[in-house]
Amino acid sequence: MISLASPLRIPSVTRRTIVVVAALALALCGVALWAQVEGERGIAPLASTGDIEVYDIEVDTTGSDGDDAREKGWIEARRKGWAKLGGPEMSDSQLEGMSSAIIIQREQIGARRYIATLGVVFDRQRAGQFVGGTRGGSRSAPLLTIPVLYTAGTAQVYEVRGPWQRAWAQYRAGDSRIDYVRPSGFGGESLLITAGNPAQRSRIWWRNVLGQFDASDVIMPMAELDFSYPGGPVDGTFTARYGPDNTYLYSFEMRAESQEQLPQMLARAVERMNTAYEVALERGLLKPDSSLQRTQTIPAEIAALIEAGRRALNPPPAPEPTITPEETDPDAPAPRQTSVPVQSFQLQFASPDAAAIDSTLAAVRGVPGVGSASIRSTALGGTSVLSVIFTGDEDTLRSGLRDAGFNVSGSGNRLTISR
Structure with missing residues (x-):
């Protein structure tokens, strides 16, 4: 019988068992958390260019x-491509x-034959002066793009490398009026962006x-795929939604006669979908959405009450004595009023591997005056x-990038850097 007044003594063997079990539980917990982000999940999107x-x-x-x-095939491809654009007659060297x-x-490359698409x-x-410039019309604000796929009773975005996210990653959006922000799904992005996001209202x-x-x-292009049987026809229902309230915009249906035709x-x-968003x-x-702005507009009545409270808690200091013109030094330089602009730039750079991206990002963040730098695509x-x-x-930005070891080209808010 154990007395409540006396301390409970646990045998040493039992204590060691508890410690071992706790350590194993912590290790398994760490493995489970790492398993949620390890492996190849997302697909890096192609860079958007004009x-x-x-x-x-x-x-x-x-x-x-x-x-x-092959070389002759590429020459022929330039000719046919230029003809598709309706360009004037050009020599092969000019097209190249x-x-x-x-x-x-x-x-397909043979011993003496080349067949390709x-x-x-x-x-x-x-080339823009010969075949037309950029499409007219205003361009959208940057829109976070979350491609949600429903298939076999499950919903996914970056949980696996799905065909719908692959189609959006491979889409060349340079000529679109929609500024798509397409995450890659690597690392923690697969935990932050999930198929449950469209239901989030906060x-x-x-x-x-x-x-x-x-x-x-945010915009949410959604796809629901129904496979008739393995390798057979695939019916797709596509819905365009946007905004934090998951507002319906447009939907349509398409069909692939076989699973091999699904990517097309x-x-x-x-x-x-891009056309639907451009029409919208x-x-x-x-x-x-104005409710997504970090700085909200306060009604004038409430702003007046806040200002009155601030004046009551912090009365203004006594005015400084006025200096007459006779007391001022005529040789003293007049004070200069300067204002430093805060601007947004897009820097393009070659990224042969992930290490090149990490090193470039770290170097740019170290340039004096850079407030933030993040991967756009x-x-x-x-x-x-x-x-x-x-x-x-x-x-000033060009000078700072050169000091960091970069070669800088381009103009305006879009610059290209290289080492």
């Missing part, structure tokens, strides 16, 4: 060997000078999430974009 892009160009060429046939990249959609990217600064929560990605509002169907669905922008539906093996808030003008 270049002129043409796709689905079929070529079939022959040459002295495979490389020669205006093109910045060849996109390989599908290719290609895309051609023309530099807008050099403005405080949304302001914190949008602040992580420098976005002003989803790519067309993204294009149609023209109608004024995609204006950022990531393209491993391509060009990524940083969003930078800088206190100062463009020349």
